[in-house]
Structure formats: C-alpha cells, structure tokens
Amino acid sequence: MINLKRLPNQQRGEVTHLFLRRHWITVIGIFLQLLVLIAVPVVIAILLSAGGAPIFSHPFWMPLGAVLLSVYILLVLIIIMTEFTDYYLDTWIVTTERVMNIEHHGLFSRIISEMHLNQVQDITSETHGILAFFLSYGDVHIQTAGSKQRFVFKGIDNPEDVKKKIIKLVHEDKRRHGDASK
Amino acid sequence: MTFPLWILLLPFILFLFVALVFVFFNLFHMARFGLQTVKTTIILGIYILSSLVAIGGIAILLSLFDWMDTVEFGSLFMLSASIL
Numbered sequence: 001m002i003n004l005k006r007l008p009n010q011q012r013g014e015v016t017h018l019f020l021r022r023h024w025i026t027v028i029g030i031f032l033q034l035l036v037l038i039a040v041p042v043v044i045a046i047l048l049s050a051g052g053a054p055i056f057s058h059p060f061w062m063p064l065g066a067v068l069l070s071v072y073i074l075l076v077l078i079i080i081m082t083e084f085t086d087y088y089l090d091t092w093i094v095t096t097e098r099v100m101n102i103e104h105h106g107l108f109s110r111i112i113s114e115m116h117l118n119q120v121q122d123i124t125s126e127t128h129g130i131l132a133f134f135l136s137y138g139d140v141h142i143q144t145a146g147s148k149q150r151f152v153f154k155g156i157d158n159p160e161d162v163k164k165k166i167i168k169l170v171h172e173d174k175r176r177h178g179d180a181s182k
Numbered sequence: 183m184t185f186p187l188w189i190l191l192l193p194f195i196l197f198l199f200v201a202l203v204f205v206f207f208n209l210f211h212m213a214r215f216g217l218q219t220v221k222t223t224i225i226l227g228i229y230i231l232s233s234l235v236a237i238g239g240i241a242i243l244l245s246l247f248d249w250m251d252t253v254e255f256g257s258l259f260m261l262s263a264s265i266l
Contacts (some may be wrong), residue, residue, distance in 0.1 A: 001218035019217070060187070060253040067190045070240040074201040079210045079238045081229060088225065089215050102215075107207045110215065 004093070011097055017169060018094035018162060021024050022087060022155040023137035030083050037076045041049035041069055082107060092153045094166055097173065101140060118180045121145040123166055125159035142166070145180075159174070184252040192247060205233050 004016040017040040049056065056062055086104050100114045103181040120142055127138035138159040156162060209229055216222035 001216055002212065003218045023208065042216075053192065058257075059251065060258055062251070063187050063247045064190055066243050066247060067194045070194060070243060071197050073240055074197065078201050078204040078232065081232075082185070084225075085208045085211055088222075089211060104211070104215075107211065108202065110211075167193050 003022065004081045007093065007100070010095075014097045016095045018092070018095060018165060020092040020153055020156045020162065022090060022093075025131070025135055025137060026087050026155060027084070030080060030087065032085050032131050034080050035081070041072060044179075062106065086124045090158070091156075093153075094169060096169060097113070099151055099166070101153075115142070115144055115151065116180065118167075118177045119144045120166075120170045123170070125163040127159060136160075140166070167177070183255050185255070186249075187247065187251050187253060188249040191244075205229070 004019060007016065014159075019091040048174065086106070089104045089110075089151070090143040091102045093102070096115050096117075098116050099120070100112065103111045105111070123141040124143075125138060126141070127133055127136070132138050135149050136159075137155055140156060140159045140162050141155075144150075153159070153162065203253070209226065212222065212226055212229065
C-alpha cells in the first residue's frame with residue numbers, strides 16, 4: 001500500500017501537501033450505472049411475465065435464463081469493481097518537492113510519472129459545464145518549459161484552490177532549488 | 183434427440199473463472215497500490231463481501247434446477263411457436 005509519509009524515492013524533509021482524486025461525482029456516476037445495470041434484468045423479467053411468455057416454466061429456457069442471469073451478475077460485479085478501482089487508484093500527489101501522477105488504465109496498465117516543482121512553468125485550472133460549476137470540480141493543467149510534457153489533474157475538487165496551493169509550493173521550491181523552467 | 187442440461191454450465195464455469203481472475207486483480211491492485219488508510223481496508227472488505235454475495239446468490243439460483251435432466255431438441259421450438 002502507498003504510505004504518504006514514505007513515498008517512493010522520497011527526499012529528506014519532503015512533505016506531502018496534496019493528495020487528490022477525481023471528484024465524488026464520479027462515484028455517483030458509477031453508482032447510477034450499477035442501478036441501471038441491476039434494473040435491466042428486472043425490466044426484462046417483468047416484460048416477459050407481462051407478455052405471458054411460458055419461458056418461466058420451460059425445462060430448457062428457464063435454466064438457460066438462470067445461467068445468463070448468473071453471467072450477467074458476474075459481469076456487473078467486475079465492471080463496477082474495475083471502474084471503482086480505476087477511480088480510487090487514479091491519484092495525484094503534490095509534495096514540497098514534486099508532483100506525482102499515478103494512473104490506472106483497466107487492470108493491467110499503471111503509469112506513474114513525476115516532475116520536480118522547479119520545472120513547472122505554467123498552471124491552469126479549468127471548469128466546464130453547469131454541474132462542474134456548481135459542484136466546483138474541474139481540471140488542473142501543469143506545464144513544464146520547453147517540453148511537451150503536461151500533467152493533467154482530471155475532474156478534481158476545487159481546481160482553483162489546488163492551483164493556488166501548487167503555485168505557492170512552486171515558488172517556495174524555486175527559492176530553494178532555483179528555477180529550472182527557463 | 184435429447185441432451186443433458188449440465189452442458190449449459192460448461193461455458194458458465196469458464197466465464198466464472200475469468201470473472202474470479204478479474205475480482206482477484208481488483209483486490210490485488212487495491213491492496214498493493216491503494217492508500218494505506220482505513221478507507222482502503224473498508225473498500226477491500228466491501229469487494230470481498232459483494233463477491234461472496236454475488237457468488238452465493240448465483241449458487242442458490244443455479245441449485246434450483248436439476249442439471250442432470252435431459253431436454254428434447256423438439257421442445258425448444260415448441261416454445262418459439264407458442265410465443266409467435
């Protein structure tokens with residue numbers, strides 16, 4: 001497990017200031033998806049019984065329906081579990097020294113990238129849409145000089161506050177280590 | 183011509199194996215890469231519990247049928263005719 005007090009390659013005196021995940025609206029989306037997926041077989045069963053189909057007493061179609069329902073239950077379980085794991089493990093960590101970007105893509109792909117704070121040249125926060133405006137979530141883009149590398153904190157809570165905190169940490173870091181963004 | 187019902191369970195068992203592999207990897211990733219907090223432990227508990235509930239429910243559902251029964255091919259099309 002990841003311990004914020006013992007990050008990989010942690011330097012002496014390095015302290016974690018921000019640990020970010022996507023906004024909780026993502027979890028609501030996963031939960032709504034679960035409700036819809038649960039409702040689908042219920043609706044199909046209601047429609048079949050309302051239509052008077054003799055499927056529920058048939059010696060072949062009824063067991064086949066049970067097997068298909070079992071497959072569906074397992075499918076829903078792994079879809080929801082994988083989506084939540086993806087949400088939970090996609091994280092961004094900002095310390096007094098660096099920014100870490102940890103991303104999961106499905107179950108078998110994990111990307112960890114990091115940049116030192118004194119390389120940061122530009123930070124932008126973006127909020128698009130009515131829901132994002134009212135719930136105050138959006139993206140933060142972190143750009144380094146020269147290179148095309150750009151970190152994106154996607155759908156995080158309070159992007160404006162996060163931007164301000166990172167700018168403050170960048171200024172402090174550049175005072176300690178010098179500006180490497182020029 | 184007849185065939186046994188348990189034939190339906192063969193592809194299901196294959197899918198069950200694949201699903202268990204996915205559940206295992208989700209649990210493994212959460213335990214390996216999750217943040218060391220109580221929240222992660224609770225999520226792991228929910229994952230294990232929901233998997234057990236799903237598999238238990240499926241076991242109960244499938245136990246309602248006698249899978250050693252045989253079905254005649256002809257009876258499959260009788261239903262189609264009755265629906266139409």
